[in-house]
Amino acid sequence: EKGGYKHFMLKEIWEQPRAIRDTTLGRISLDSGQVFLAEMGLASEDLATASSINIAACGTSWHAALAGKYMIERLARIPVDVDYASEYRYRDPIADPTALGLLITQSGETADTLAAQREMMALGSKTVAICNVVGAMVTRDAHGTIYTHAGPEIGVASTKAFTSQITALFLFALHLAQVRGKLTSAESLHLCEELSRIPAKMIDMLKAVSAQTERLARDFSNARDFLYLGRGIHFPMALEGALKLKEISYIHAEGYPAGEMKHGPNALIDETLPVVVLATQDPSDAGSRLRYEKTLSNIQEVTARSGRVIAIAVEDQEEIGNLVEHVISIPRAPELLLPLLEIVPLQLLAYHIAVRRGCDVDQPRNLAKSVTVE
Numbered sequence: 001e002k003g004g005y006k007h008f009m010l011k012e013i014w015e016q017p018r019a020i021r022d023t024t025l026g027r028i029s030l031d032s033g034q035v036f037l038a039e040m041g042l043a044s045e046d047l048a049t050a051s052s053i054n055i056a057a058c059g060t061s062w063h064a065a066l067a068g069k070y071m072i073e074r075l076a077r078i079p080v081d082v083d084y085a086s087e088y089r090y091r092d093p094i095a096d097p098t099a100l101g102l103l104i105t106q107s108g109e110t111a112d113t114l115a116a117q118r119e120m121m122a123l124g125s126k127t128v129a130i131c132n133v134v135g136a137m138v139t140r141d142a143h144g145t146i147y148t149h150a151g152p153e154i155g156v157a158s159t160k161a162f163t164s165q166i167t168a169l170f171l172f173a174l175h176l177a178q179v180r181g182k183l184t185s186a187e188s189l190h191l192c193e194e195l196s197r198i199p200a201k202m203i204d205m206l207k208a209v210s211a212q213t214e215r216l217a218r219d220f221s222n223a224r225d226f227l228y229l230g231r232g233i234h235f236p237m238a239l240e241g242a243l244k245l246k247e248i249s250y251i252h253a254e255g256y257p258a259g260e261m262k263h264g265p266n267a268l269i270d271e272t273l274p275v276v277v278l279a280t281q282d283p284s285d286a287g288s289r290l291r292y293e294k295t296l297s298n299i300q301e302v303t304a305r306s307g308r309v310i311a312i313a314v315e316d317q318e319e320i321g322n323l324v325e326h327v328i329s330i331p332r333a334p335e336l337l338l339p340l341l342e343i344v345p346l347q348l349l350a351y352h353i354a355v356r357r358g359c360d361v362d363q364p365r366n367l368a369k370s371v372t373v374e
């Protein structure tokens with residue numbers, strides 16, 4: 001049942017190229033660059049006039065939501081708010097029937113996420129679900145559902161469901177942008193083509209980084225704490241990398257926006273602290289280049305204090321190799337698609353560290369796959 005893999009989590013990490021392909025299948029045209037999401041059950045009219053989008057989710061799905069905010073705001077120019085589902089109704093959200101609600105949940109049964117959906121509906125919003133389980137509770141009340149086609153996820157730590165959610169959010173953002181006339185057809189086509197190239201790139205990368213992350217796990221599995229840093233859309237990936245490590249290896253880990261280090265966390269840095277930095281970039285994107293330059297100076301701040309940096313970077317970035325102890329190379333991609341690639345080595349690193357520490361990777365202590373109580 002584990003298909004020759006030692007754990008479901010490892011099997012599911014390797015299934016990601018297939019999961020992303022299946023989530024994309026039939027939804028994009030590589031002739032026109034059009035994205036088709038008729039299953040959302042919302043008229044283009046509703047999508048064209050939505051004044052804002054509220055996303056609610058928990059845990060890993062909340063990290064996907066944060067990445068989705070960057071995608072939707074960047075491509076469709078619609079303001080997006082992201083809430084922890086468990087917090088949404090306690091902040092007395094403001095009723096706005098022109099705001100669209102979006103629930104992201106692998107299981108479709110998470111109690112807090114369902115409660116947030118009810119609150120959104122009570123405030124007059126239409127809701128859309130991104131869900132991995134056909135017919136799950138969240139899909140019953142939603143106007144429409146964008147299914148992720150990850151297949152059943154057995155490991156408690158979410159991996160393929162997460163990258164499938166990111167894929168669905170990218171499609172949703174592209175679709176919104178198209179409905180609202182924010183992209184030329186050449187831009188749409190380019191992004192669709194790039195998305196369709198991700199699965200093959202991911203297969204190559206998995207082969208390349210497997211042994212490396214296993215080696216790194218040997219060096220770092222005794223660390224007491226880990227820090228994960230990122231900027232922009234890479235900050236949610238830092239959060240997700242830290243969550244993966246803490247939930248399966250029981251090592252304390254924190255994700256931080258790289259630029260916040262000097263506002264407090266720099267005090268933690270010493271020669272025992274591993275700092276994982278998402279230092280990827282899309283050199284053809286001016287905003288991405290700028291963000292990358294800033295992240296490089298954050299890396300220098302860490303190394304100046306003897307912190308031990310593991311950097312994730314796109315291939316052929318010589319300057320970074322000169323700065324840090326360890327570099328994990330990943331393939332190039334447009335800025336908004338880099339998260340799909342860069343999260344994979346972080347999943348593998350967490351996995352190999354947990355295995356070395358003798359942890360029950362698929363069934364971490366105190367955790368349940370779906371949290372049906374508030």
Ligand code: F6R
Nearest residue numbers: 059060061105106107110157158
């Ligand atoms: C972490 C993890 C959890 C879930 C969270 C929400 O690896 O799996 O944080 O993401 O419990 O679950 P869903 O997406 O089913 O609502």
